[in-house]
Amino acid sequence: MTDDPQSPTGRPVPAWFTDAKFGIFVHWGAYSVPAWAEPTGELGATDPEVWFAHNPYAEWYWNTSQIEGSPAWEHHRAVYGGRPYDDFLDLWRAESFDPGDWADLFARAGARYVVPTTKHHDGIALWDAPGTGTRNTVHRGPRRDLVADLAGAVRARGLRFGVYYSGGLDWYAGRRAVIRHEDRIDDYGRPHEAAYAAYALRQVRDLIDRYRPDVLWNDIGWPDLGMADLPGMFAGYYAAVPEGVVNDRWDGAHADYLTSEYQANRQNETAAAWENCRGVGLSFGYNRNEGPEDLLDTAGAVRLLVDVVSRGGNLLLNVGPKADGTLPEEQRAVLEGIASWMTHHAAAVHATRPLEPGDAVPGGETADGEGPPWVRWTRDDRHAYAFVAGAPGGEAVLKVRPGLLDPATAARLDGGPVSAAAVSDGVRVASPWLDAPLPAAVRFSLASPG
Numbered sequence: 001m002t003d004d005p006q007s008p009t010g011r012p013v014p015a016w017f018t019d020a021k022f023g024i025f026v027h028w029g030a031y032s033v034p035a036w037a038e039p040t041g042e043l044g045a046t047d048p049e050v051w052f053a054h055n056p057y058a059e060w061y062w063n064t065s066q067i068e069g070s071p072a073w074e075h076h077r078a079v080y081g082g083r084p085y086d087d088f089l090d091l092w093r094a095e096s097f098d099p100g101d102w103a104d105l106f107a108r109a110g111a112r113y114v115v116p117t118t119k120h121h122d123g124i125a126l127w128d129a130p131g132t133g134t135r136n137t138v139h140r141g142p143r144r145d146l147v148a149d150l151a152g153a154v155r156a157r158g159l160r161f162g163v164y165y166s167g168g169l170d171w172y173a174g175r176r177a178v179i180r181h182e183d184r185i186d187d188y189g190r191p192h193e194a195a196y197a198a199y200a201l202r203q204v205r206d207l208i209d210r211y212r213p214d215v216l217w218n219d220i221g222w223p224d225l226g227m228a229d230l231p232g233m234f235a236g237y238y239a240a241v242p243e244g245v246v247n248d249r250w251d252g253a254h255a256d257y258l259t260s261e262y263q264a265n266r267q268n269e270t271a272a273a274w275e276n277c278r279g280v281g282l283s284f285g286y287n288r289n290e291g292p293e294d295l296l297d298t299a300g301a302v303r304l305l306v307d308v309v310s311r312g313g314n315l316l317l318n319v320g321p322k323a324d325g326t327l328p329e330e331q332r333a334v335l336e337g338i339a340s341w342m343t344h345h346a347a348a349v350h351a352t353r354p355l356e357p358g359d360a361v362p363g364g365e366t367a368d369g370e371g372p373p374w375v376r377w378t379r380d381d382r383h384a385y386a387f388v389a390g391a392p393g394g395e396a397v398l399k400v401r402p403g404l405l406d407p408a409t410a411a412r413l414d415g416g417p418v419s420a421a422a423v424s425d426g427v428r429v430a431s432p433w434l435d436a437p438l439p440a441a442v443r444f445s446l447a448s449p450g
């Protein structure tokens, strides 16, 4: 891989992160018991006026089900009789949880890191977190240290392991105010008391001490009265995990890389190091109401991954396990599809970087070029990779800078036939594989390696 891009704070971003390109998020919690939300739309592309009362994030069930008259409010009363949310912790059994099976699938799918929720907004910890008493999965419900179980399985397969922590919202130890609108999060939702700041700091430090996470993925910011603690906490983290990376959701305190979420904060995707995250569907926690129309299919997930990588980012794709610990079949199928695709195309993804501006023209939706076909490019020190999909008749003219590609070396398509010939404004490629919705990577040698 090339020189590490400088992070927003100047600390060199460890090469493992910028080479990884693909990670798996896991949102699993007491909310996975009701597993109920309205699949209304993507964050950043849904009317914020209706977002909270019709929240597609099933992991927000505690909040959504307390907004009087919302469908979730109706559902919670009709199905659960309005029982306390914490009952879901005791109903969460994880009886079929097999961390090795998850880790095998994630590794086959080409993921290089895994980031599970350790404490989401409901404040329920998936480890024996300090300050939680018995309100965690070690003492109730699953009766397991789910963080340790997944960390061990993931790392046994050579993947990196990170932790998601909800520092800015905690509806148990922090404020329990129902959030009805984005503008009210700071007023009603986010706890800023000194006691909560100390509580959250103690828990993140415990995560660092116990699991040495490769990624610290905080969410919704950090309590005001705890901001002064962060430089010391980060210093301790890097001392314990020299190749660790920290995301950007600490209220500006620090960031090794920037994040975007579905269509929100896409402006961050120009940073030296960045990561887009989203669910396979419209929710991070498992939502039983999602149908095929709400989910990415394999081609959609691969195109998202390739588009993100072609622009220099990582994709953190989320799966929402069911309460019993199985991965929903429709989400599992997407990861299996990516795994199959990776058997031919992983080399064009991992440890690559974007082409230089002007070296080639992407094509298809979301890029500047016209489509079809859908075209994205990556490169490593010796090759350029053109990902092509939807090319009519399996043929496409790829517009590239004259002199970029070595005309003396034949193009290759791992596992499939391909032909290529120089034309006036680029190179014409042809293969039956290029007509499919799923992109195929055609490998070219660079005229000037390096």
Ligand SMILES: CC(C)[C@@H]1NC[C@@H](O)[C@H](O)[C@@H]1O
Residues within 6 Å of the ligand: 057, 059, 060, 219, 261, 277, 284
């Ligand atoms: C990107 C992902 C971590 C989401 N962040 C905002 C949360 O409110 C949401 O539930 C989800 O965790």
